[in-house]
Amino acid sequence: MTDITIEQANLQDLKEILQLQKEAFVTEAESHGNYDIEPLKQTYESILSEFQTHLFLKAMYENKIIGSVKYRAITDIVWVGKLIVNPLFRKRGIGRRLLTEVENLNPDAAKFQLFTAALSIHNIRLYESVGYEVHSTYKDENQSDLEMVEMIKLINR
Numbered sequence: 001m002t003d004i005t006i007e008q009a010n011l012q013d014l015k016e017i018l019q020l021q022k023e024a025f026v027t028e029a030e031s032h033g034n035y036d037i038e039p040l041k042q043t044y045e046s047i048l049s050e051f052q053t054h055l056f057l058k059a060m061y062e063n064k065i066i067g068s069v070k071y072r073a074i075t076d077i078v079w080v081g082k083l084i085v086n087p088l089f090r091k092r093g094i095g096r097r098l099l100t101e102v103e104n105l106n107p108d109a110a111k112f113q114l115f116t117a118a119l120s121i122h123n124i125r126l127y128e129s130v131g132y133e134v135h136s137t138y139k140d141e142n143q144s145d146l147e148m149v150e151m152i153k154l155i156n157r
């Protein structure tokens with residue numbers, strides 16, 4: 001879709017991004033049979049506080065936010081989180097475009113790092129397709145039955 005643009009999100013976008021996040025993660029909750037997950041429970045105050053330390057990108061279609069991702073760069077390590085795409089716009093490469101844009105905006109990064117649920121095989125496959133590799137697995141600190149994976153993409157120069 002060529003009419004989808006990716007831009008940096010601003011403070012005024014946060015409510016819409018949080019709403020989209022809740023819509024987006026319903027499919028994730030359904031597929032794992034677990035609705036007790038942080039993305040569905042996050043408050044506006046919490047995302048507002050993340051906005052002080054993270055940059056958010058938004059994918060726009062006809063003035064509507066249909067995708068987002070956030071990231072935080074500390075020295076040459078970039079932590080990537082909350083990749084979301086409106087369920088009606090999935091499987092068209094928007095998630096991949098958002099991930100690629102994070103990389104383009106951090107040309108000097110040596111390492112990109114993200115976390116996802118071990119059961120989310122489609123997410124893991126998407127991340128692997130753009131160069132991330134599973135680095136470790138661990139139990140979520142708030143939910144011991146939720147297994148997570150840490151994925152890393154190293155940039156070799």
Ligand SMILES: CC(C)(COP(=O)(O)OP(=O)(O)OC[C@H]1O[C@@H](n2cnc3c(N)ncnc32)[C@H](O)[C@@H]1OP(=O)(O)O)[C@@H](O)C(=O)NCCC(=O)NCCS
Binds near residue numbers: 082085117
């Ligand atoms: C994860 C998520 C962001 C992916 O968004 P997306 O826009 O569908 O991602 P993409 O389209 O880039 O890639 C997803 C799949 O679509 C395929 N695809 C990409 N472009 C395509 C196209 N033009 N036509 C058909 N399929 C396409 C990809 O190959 C990939 O397929 P695979 O799963 O079989 O490997 C989305 O599913 C989502 O919001 N999920 C809920 C929230 C979530 O779990 N986020 C991740 C948290 S870690």
